[in-house]
Amino acid sequence: MNDPKDKHKSIPPWTDQEVADLNWYQQSGWHEYTCNSDGCRNALVATTDGWVCPACGYKQQWVAKMVLAMGKARTTPEEAIKQRAN
């Protein structure tokens, strides 16, 4: 799950800009990254050290690079559909 050689995943530290992009993504309408703890499933919050669950303290140390790119581009689900139609 946390293989740094996985070219599709980005591992922390993340920059302040990447953190802002990821936290934007969490609010964008896409299915958000959620806590993996049993019975928690809270939305995760991005920090420069990785994802943190504000409810239980669960941490996750990777994100899909595609998600990072979508956050950076501020691509909403509606925007993605529009781009696909063009």
Ligand SMILES: [Zn+2]
């Ligand atoms: Zn949690």
